[in-house]
Amino acid sequence: EAGVAQSPRYKIIEKRQSVAFWCNPISGHATLYWYQQILGQGPKLLIQFQNNGVVDDSQLPKDRFSAERLKGVDSTLKIQPAKLEDSAVYLCASSQGGRGPNSPLHFGNGTRLTVT
Amino acid sequence: AQKITQTQPGMFVQEKEAVTLDCTYDTSDPSYGLFWYKQPSSGEMIFLIYQGSYDQQNATEGRYSLNFQKARKSANLVISASQLGDSAMYFCAMREGGTSGSRLTFGEGTQLTVNP
Numbered sequence: 306e307a308g309v310a311q312s313p314r315y316k317i318i319e320k321r322q323s324v325a326f327w328c329n330p331i332s333g334h335a336t337l338y339w340y341q342q343i344l345g346q347g348p349k350l351l352i353q354f355q356n357n358g359v360v361d362d363s364q365l366p367k368d369r370f371s372a373e374r375l376k377g378v379d380s381t382l383k384i385q386p387a388k389l390e391d392s393a394v395y396l397c398a399s400s401q402g403g404r405g406p407n408s409p410l411h412f413g414n415g416t417r418l419t420v421t
Numbered sequence: 422a423q424k425i426t427q428t429q430p431g432m433f434v435q436e437k438e439a440v441t442l443d444c445t446y447d448t449s450d451p452s453y454g455l456f457w458y459k460q461p462s463s464g465e466m467i468f469l470i471y472q473g474s475y476d477q478q479n480a481t482e483g484r485y486s487l488n489f490q491k492a493r494k495s496a497n498l499v500i501s502a503s504q505l506g507d508s509a510m511y512f513c514a515m516r517e518g519g520t521s522g523s524r525l526t527f528g529e530g531t532q533l534t535v536n537p
Contacts, residue, residue, distance in 0.1 A: 338525070347425075347512050347527035348466070361524055394464060407454050407473055410525055412466035 307331065309413035311397050317419045323385035326416045330378070330399030336360075337374055338410060339382050340396040348396055354380065387420045394418070424448065425515050425528035433534050434503045441488070442498040442531045444513030452518030455496040456525065457487065460510040469511075472496055474518075503535045 310329040318324050330337050335356050340348035351370065353361040356377040365372070369388070374380040384391055394417050398410040426445045434440040446455065457469040472480045472487045480487045488497040500507055513528045 347514075347529050350524050350526070353524065396466065398466070407471060409456060409468040409471055410466075411468065412458075414463075414465050417464070 309397055309399055309411055311395075311413035311416055313416055314414065315417050315419075317421065318387055320389055320420050321386040323383065324387055324418065325384075326382045326395050326397075326418075328380045328382070328397030328413060330380070330397070331411055334399035334401050334411070335377070336400045336408070337380050338398040338400075339372055339380070340398065342394045342396055342415070344393070351382070351395075384418075387418075389420050392418055392420045424526050425513055427513055427528035427531050429531045430529075431532045431534070433536060434500075436505060436535055436537050437502055439499060439501045440503055440533065442500070442511050442513075442533065444496045444498065444528060446494050446496060446513075446515045448494075448515065448517055450517040454516045454518070455487070455489070456514040456516070457485070457496075457498045458512045458514060458527075459507075460512060460530070462509070466512070470498070500533075505535050505537060508533060508535045 312327050337354045339351045341351050342348040351365045352372045354374040357374045370384055372382045394415040396412050396415045398412045400408040400410045424447050453474045455472045459467045459469055470480050470482045470485045470487050472489045479489050484501045486499045510530045510532050512530045514525050516525045
């Protein structure tokens, strides 16, 4: 089966600019996640979708970050305006399960964002 | 409060030897799952092994096994017969079940280096 697809692979922008990332999950996976991974740290959940509804966005900086998952498939994550501290890898993941604990997340290759 | 703790920032092992990567967790939810992921320098997150809180036996997947000690709240990853390709960052993660949602929370990771 095809894995989680993300684009772009790399992005360099200046602070205060905007940027958008795209994710296509594994076919049939109802749950989609966006994680932020700062260099040297573990991934941190930004937002979680179940189909096209938001399940958890408690750690999303809503003044500058937004995400949507139209039609319950593809998702986009946007940052506007970007700050230097947003430099990180943005990982998209998907899983089959709903609220149970045992569905592993399958990750894409990530988008490496550098804000200068 | 930190829910996943990986106390070893870096570990070294000789090729063909076994190595244990430590992970402790904290939760009051009786239903939870524990995961280990591998992240090579290329950046992708690779799912390795899963242990459910109600599983009676320790999980095994090929050369990977999980030493699950529920009373101690530890879920250490054991890699047998290390290979050079095992050099990577390893993350322990936990997902709580029940009504708390299914956020997967990661530790800070352990950088494993396999020496020839």
